[in-house]
Amino acid sequence: MSFTLATWNINSVRLRAPLVQRLMEEDAPDVLCLQECKSPVEKIPVELFQALGYTHMIGRGQKGYNGVAILSKLPIEETASEDFAALGHARHIAGRLSNGVTVHNFYIPAGGDEPNREINEKFGQKLDYLTELRDYFHAQKPEKAILVGDLNIAPREDDVWDHKKLLKIVSHTPIEVEHLAQVQDSGAWVDVTRQDIPQGLLYSWWSYRAKDWDGADKGRRLDHIWATPDISNAAHSSRIRRDARGWEKPSDHAPVFATFDL
Known part of the structure; x- marks a missing residue:
């Protein structure tokens, strides 16, 4: 079975629902993981996505902040939703697809502006989140799993x-x-993306502050697709849809794709 997965920090799923629809129509990934949905789950416009074949969804939401969702053409059953570092934020959702693969979708805290936890609480929260995430997977010993997100x-x-x-x-x-x-x-x-594209500059995010984001090209690769070793060799065709950053009223992130033959 072959399926394509995409991850995208959409920066408000309701505001940018037309962009999600466009991606579904033009690229049609079997599984689409969204971050920074900025919406309670019940207010995500699922009917728009269901009409395009995305009849399954799991997610965690908050009004105006954070939020993660997995939209899928394949049946998916929720398996976990963890509140790492006890922040009370909707930053993680996991589900098992009908092919037995577990997908973890994360929105890691940005960490504020100062890289010093003594003067910037948000930076400390980011480091604590990552530490708890490390311990979680060390104890879990994941198999047949994919980790994606911002x-x-x-x-x-x-x-x-x-x-x-x-x-x-x-x-x-x-x-x-x-x-x-x-x-x-x-x-x-x-790191599936770098397994497929091992060399060269590669970005998935460009700041809104740069009016000529494409010309200046001061990007960063903040969005990732990882897989456990038992299925990582089945991954191929990784790409970043850079042009989506230039769509009308865009997210500052571009979608990242990978295909798995399992």
Whole structure:
């Protein structure tokens, strides 16, 4: 069985429902994981997506903040929704697809502006979230699983537009990169995107502050698709739909795709 999965920080699923519809119509991923839905689950416009074949959905929502959802053409059964670091935020949802694959969808805290937990509570929350996530997967020992989402960290030097300039910028600091590496090691997760595209600059996010985001191209790869080793070799055709960042009233993130032959 072959299926395609996409992950996208949509930055308000109700405001950008037409963009979600466009992606469904043009790319038709079998599973679409959304972050920063900014909506209670019951107010997500599911009828629009059901008409395009996405008849299954699981999610966690909040009014105006956070929120994660998995829209699927395949049946999916919710298996977990964890509140790491006890933040009271809707940042995680997991479900098992009809093919036996478990999908974890995450929206990791951004961490504020200052990379110092002593003066920035949000940065400390981000590190604590990642630490608890590491421990969770270390205890769980996941198999036949995929982890996706806006992880809010660009770990590699070629995941940012300028490695040296961003070393002290939240999302690329050494301590964040190390914490993310520990999460990855805890489940032996394979970075599917970089497995497929091992070399070269690669971004999934461009700031709203840059009017000419495409020309300036000061991006970061904040959005990820990982898989456990037992299925990572089945992954292929990874790509980032960069042009979606230029659609009308866009998210500042672009969708990331991978296909799995299982």
